[in-house]
Amino acid sequence: MSVTRLLVLTWAALLLLLALTVAASFLLVGPPSLAAGIGIAAAKAALIFWVFMHLREDTGLLRVVAIAAFAWLGILFALGGLAYLG
Amino acid sequence: MTESVSPYTDRRQRHAADMMGMYLFLGTEIMLFGGLFAAMALTRLQHPAEYVAHSRELHLWIGAWNTVILLTSSLFAALAVHAAREGAGRAAARWLGATAAFGLGFLALKATEYTLEFREGLLPVTGGDGALSEPVQRLFMHLYLVSTGLHAVHLTIGICVVTGLAWRLRRAESARAIPVEITGLYWHLIDVVWVFLYPVLYLAR
Amino acid sequence: MSTTAEPPAETEEERVSYFRSGTSLRSWLLTTDHKRIAILYLLSITFFFFVGGLAAALVRADLMTPAPDLMTNEGYNRAFSLHGIIMVWFFLIPSIPNTFGNFLIPLMIGARDVAFPRLNLLSWYIYMAGGLFALATLVLGGVDTGWTFYTPLSSMYANGSVVLVATAVFVTGFSSILTGLNFIVTIHKLRCPGMTWGRLPLFIWSHYATSIILVLATPVLAITLALIAAERLFGLGVFNPALGGDPLLFQHLFWFYSHPAVYIMVLPALGVISELVAASARKPVFGYEFVAGSSIAIAVIGFLVWGHHMFVSGQSVYASAIFSFLSLVVAVPSGIKVYNWTATLWKGHIALDPPFLFAMGFIGLFVVGGLTGLVLTMLAVDVHVHDTYFVVAHFHYIMVGGTVSAFFGALHFWWPKITGRLYPLAWGRVAALLIFIGFNLTFFPQFLLGYMGMPRRYHVYPPEFQVLNVLSSSGAGVLGAAYLLPFVYLLWSLRNGAPAGPNPWGATGLEWTVASPPPEHNFAEIPEVTRPPYDYEIERHDA
Numbered sequence: 018m019s020v021t022r023l024l025v026l027t028w029a030a031l032l033l034l035l036a037l038t039v040a041a042s043f044l045l046v047g048p049p050s051l052a053a054g055i056g057i058a059a060a061k062a063a064l065i066f067w068v069f070m071h072l073r074e075d076t077g078l079l080r081v082v083a084i085a086a087f088a089w090l091g092i093l094f095a096l097g098g099l100a101y102l103g
Numbered sequence: 104m105t106e107s108v109s110p111y112t113d114r115r116q117r118h119a120a121d122m123m124g125m126y127l128f129l130g131t132e133i134m135l136f137g138g139l140f141a142a143m144a145l146t147r148l149q150h151p152a153e154y155v156a157h158s159r160e161l162h163l164w165i166g167a168w169n170t171v172i173l174l175t176s177s178l179f180a181a182l183a184v185h186a187a188r189e190g191a192g193r194a195a196a197r198w199l200g201a202t203a204a205f206g207l208g209f210l211a212l213k214a215t216e217y218t219l220e221f222r223e224g225l226l227p228v229t230g231g232d233g234a235l236s237e238p239v240q241r242l243f244m245h246l247y248l249v250s251t252g253l254h255a256v257h258l259t260i261g262i263c264v265v266t267g268l269a270w271r272l273r274r275a276e277s278a279r280a281i282p283v284e285i286t287g288l289y290w291h292l293i294d295v296v297w298v299f300l301y302p303v304l305y306l307a308r
Numbered sequence: 309m310s311t312t313a314e315p316p317a318e319t320e321e322e323r324v325s326y327f328r329s330g331t332s333l334r335s336w337l338l339t340t341d342h343k344r345i346a347i348l349y350l351l352s353i354t355f356f357f358f359v360g361g362l363a364a365a366l367v368r369a370d371l372m373t374p375a376p377d378l379m380t381n382e383g384y385n386r387a388f389s390l391h392g393i394i395m396v397w398f399f400l401i402p403s404i405p406n407t408f409g410n411f412l413i414p415l416m417i418g419a420r421d422v423a424f425p426r427l428n429l430l431s432w433y434i435y436m437a438g439g440l441f442a443l444a445t446l447v448l449g450g451v452d453t454g455w456t457f458y459t460p461l462s463s464m465y466a467n468g469s470v471v472l473v474a475t476a477v478f479v480t481g482f483s484s485i486l487t488g489l490n491f492i493v494t495i496h497k498l499r500c501p502g503m504t505w506g507r508l509p510l511f512i513w514s515h516y517a518t519s520i521i522l523v524l525a526t527p528v529l530a531i532t533l534a535l536i537a538a539e540r541l542f543g544l545g546v547f548n549p550a551l552g553g554d555p556l557l558f559q560h561l562f563w564f565y566s567h568p569a570v571y572i573m574v575l576p577a578l579g580v581i582s583e584l585v586a587a588s589a590r591k592p593v594f595g596y597e598f599v600a601g602s603s604i605a606i607a608v609i610g611f612l613v614w615g616h617h618m619f620v621s622g623q624s625v626y627a628s629a630i631f632s633f634l635s636l637v638v639a640v641p642s643g644i645k646v647y648n649w650t651a652t653l654w655k656g657h658i659a660l661d662p663p664f665l666f667a668m669g670f671i672g673l674f675v676v677g678g679l680t681g682l683v684l685t686m687l688a689v690d691v692h693v694h695d696t697y698f699v700v701a702h703f704h705y706i707m708v709g710g711t712v713s714a715f716f717g718a719l720h721f722w723w724p725k726i727t728g729r730l731y732p733l734a735w736g737r738v739a740a741l742l743i744f745i746g747f748n749l750t751f752f753p754q755f756l757l758g759y760m761g762m763p764r765r766y767h768v769y770p771p772e773f774q775v776l777n778v779l780s781s782s783g784a785g786v787l788g789a790a791y792l793l794p795f796v797y798l799l800w801s802l803r804n805g806a807p808a809g810p811n812p813w814g815a816t817g818l819e820w821t822v823a824s825p826p827p828e829h830n831f832a833e834i835p836e837v838t839r840p841p842y843d844y845e846i847e848r849h850d851a
Contacts (some may be wrong), residue, residue, distance in 0.1 A: 020185050021185065021293075024178060024181045024182060024185065027160075027178075027181075028174060028175065028177075028178040031174045031177075032171060032174060035167065035170050035171065035174070037260065038301075038302055038306060039163070039167055039306070042163070042302070042306035042308050043308075045104060045308060046308045047308075048156075050278075050306070050307070050308040051147075051307070053304065054302030054306050054307070055299075055303075057302070058298050058299045058301070058302050058303075060300045061295075062295045062298055064170065065177065065291050065294060065295050065298070066173060066291075066295070068181070068634065069177055069178075069180070069181040069287075069291045069294075070287075070288055070292075071184075071284075074229065075122070078123075078672070079122060080124060082123060082126045082127060082130065083126045083129070083130075085130055085524070086129070086130035086131075086133035086134050086137075086524060087133060089134065089137075089524045089611065090133065090134065090137040090140075092611050092612060093137060093141060093528070093560075093564055094141065094144065094287070096612065096614075096615065096627070096630075096631070097141060097560045097564070098148075099223050099624065099627045099630065100560065100615055100618070100623040100624055100627035101145070101623070101624065102148075102624065109419040109420070109421075110414070110419050110422065110423060110425065110494075111498075111500055112422045112834065116497055118425045119497055120424075120493050120496075120497040120498070122447070123493050123496060123497065124423065124424060124489055124490075124493045127489045127492060127523055128489060129624070129751070130523060130524065131485050131489075131523055131524075131526070131527040134524055134525075134526075134527035134528050135527040135528070135531050136531075137527075137528065137531075138527070138528045138531035138532055138535070138561055139531060141560075141561065142535070142546050142557060143440065143552060145557050146546075146552065146553075149552070150552055153552075157665075160620075201712070227542075238545065238550065238551040238552040239552035240553075241545060241551060241552075242544075242545040242546065242551055242552040242553055245538075245544045245545055245546070246546065249535075249538060249544070306617060
């Protein structure tokens with residue numbers, strides 16, 4: 018697959034995911050709606066990082082650097098959430 | 104003044120360092136917006152019904168179209184990187200120009216949306232907050248304004264950088280790929296931030 | 309090492325050193341040489357150290373008597389707030405990384421400079437811009453929020469220049485971020501041939517760990533301070549319960565940065581002590597891999613413990629229990645370091661030189677600070693001593709007894725490398741001893757005060773606390789004089805000290821293979837490393 022084709026396909030997939038998340042907002046309420054919204058956003062972000070930002074061609078080190086901040090935000094949300102929910 | 108000496112021994116080493124530095128910088132941007140997302144999450148946790156009700160007052164379709172515009176601009180940025188890697192400077196400049204144009208389009212639509220909200224009395228600014236009746240609604244709109252505003256500031260910086268780069272490459276027969284790649288990474292991250300802002304703000308149900 | 313009566317002439321090394329590569333002000337202000345930038349930082353943080361120290365002197369002077377006789381309540385609040393803000397963000401956080409880290413990291417890994425030399429200079433300018441905001445706050449009367457800026461005090465009730473000082477810290481945060489980013493990329497990408505991860509000096513490992521925290525934690529502080537400013541300026545509401553917000557969110561976001569920030573302050577110090585201990589014992593560091601790994605472990609686990617600042621804030625008790633457990637866990641890697649330093653010293657050939665004395669002082673104070681931290685980690689005990697002088701004493705043992713001792717240790721160890729001159733060792737020993745004595749006299753009584761129930765941040769107290777407070781204040785006098793002493797003999801050595809030669813301590817490490825002071829571009833040829841770190845084996849067999 019040529020690079021241009023891959024990029025355009027990725028773009029199409031992103032638009033499809035956008036349509037999905039908008040549709041989900043009309044169909045779901047409450048926690049499932051939140052899960053769908055965040056889940057689809059994560060999928061879109063993953064596509065952007067993997068293809069547009071070339072993580073698929075990069076070394077393992079660079080992949081770790083790229084996602085480290087997300088992992089650290091996970092700490093903030095997990096332990097912070099615990100302090101409110103527990 | 105002392106001549107600055109290059110700390111690098113070869114080009115590949117320099118490329119790797121630049122990419123790593125940029126990804127680390129993007130990490131700091133993720134953490135910066137992360138604090139705002141934490142505030143939004145807590146607001147939703149403590150006032151679930153109000154949060155959803157006020158999310159419904161936002162212009163869902165304007166947000167959706169803006170997502171389309173921004174995702175498309177990201178495609179153009181990726182194509183610009185591809186062109187630069189192939190050594191096609193002028194093609195890269197054209198794609199960068201298209202990227203910046205779509206970025207401007209996003210800002211224009213966003214400005215229209217702010218204007219509408221101002222007229223509807225939903226913006227928590229002087230003169231535009233007539234319809235804001237209860238505290239959580241004001242808090243929600245504040246968070247909306249701060250986070251989309253901070254995103255717009257980042258996008259504006261992105262547009263300036265992309266335009267400058269396109270201008271420099273406009274007559275280039277070849278192109279050094281690194282500046283285009285680095286700029287592209289920044290642009291994509293602004294896109295990723297919006298990808299999360301959209302469902303969190305507009306689609307809470 | 310001795311000094312001569314006549315000021316020695318300029319050496320050949322000095323003529324070609326980084327110090328003489330340009331003499332104009334412009335050559336300093338526009339330099340991209342990591343060594344010169346380190347000197348710029350050294351001068352700037354020394355200035356802020358004295359500003360913060362002056363505020364501390366005011367606080368301690370007021371506490372000499374139970375009555376509020378020196379300052380008004382408002383004035384006292386502003387003095388301790390200023391002391392905290394200046395010391396944390398304008399001295400402690402940049403102290404070791406931005407001076408010794410900047411100077412030594414490229415030299416230690418065999419590089420000509422950091423990965424992004426111009427970014428490095430920009431980082432200094434950003435720091436200075438933040439510093440100007442902080443000084444402007446000082447001139448305009450300061451703030452009374454304490455260095456922690458707790459809401460709703462800072463967002464709704466405080467009268468001082470909160471937005472201005474938040475701007476100062478916000479701006480200087482970007483300097484931290486750029487420095488951390490630069491160090492990570494430098495350590496990853498610019499190691500010379502043969503300088504594998506297993507051969508890196510432990511100073512480098514600890515700076516690597518520090519940089520991870522700088523990059524990942526500082527942006528959260530930035531957005532939190534921006535929200536405080538927005539709260540004050542526009543009534544944002546995110547920290548205001550009357551508007552649907554939550555003041556506790558501030559504490560979570562603030563400590564998500566500020567607890568790791570404690571490790572930003574102490575990790576570089578731990579790296580310095582590893583170097584000092586190995587060079588003093590003339591032995592390889594015992595359990596090198598564990599000392600290196602413990603730095604990374606501290607950086608990561610340090611992000612998981614912030615809730616131990618909030619045991620009495622009303623957060624969930626389950627969360628408190630988990631934060632308490634994780635805080636005990638973070639003591640393990642710190643303990644590993646202390647045990648391994650001790651094992652390194654065992655049967656070492658120790659000379660009682662100033663770097664060794666500073667390292668010993670550090671270890672003692674760090675252990676006391678660390679163990680009292682464990683006391684505070686216990687949920688039930690923390691309720692008793694929360695917000696008392698016990699807490700104040702605990703964190704001063706880590707941040708002042710630990711980090712500042714290590715800073716002076718580093719200054720005494722690498723001064724000959726940085727300046728090319730030797731200082732009088734006897735005076736260095738006196739200073740190390742005086743700092744240790746003065747420090748304990750200042751802060752040990754505060755443990756007792758806190759345990760007896762004296763709250764922090766009050767300047768009026770019951771008369772029965774006066775003896776301990778007077779002890780503490782006189783200790784502060786000794787400590788202040790002890791901090792001034794090195795400035796006298798170190799500055800004296802610049803002109804009168806004997807030339808140091810490349811390796812006055814007989815230490816290992818690439819920084820000791822170049823001339824003192826180092827030449828402008830560090831290495832004429834990029835070196836190649838073939839031996840393990842701290843390769844003191846030969847000396848050991850000779851003895």
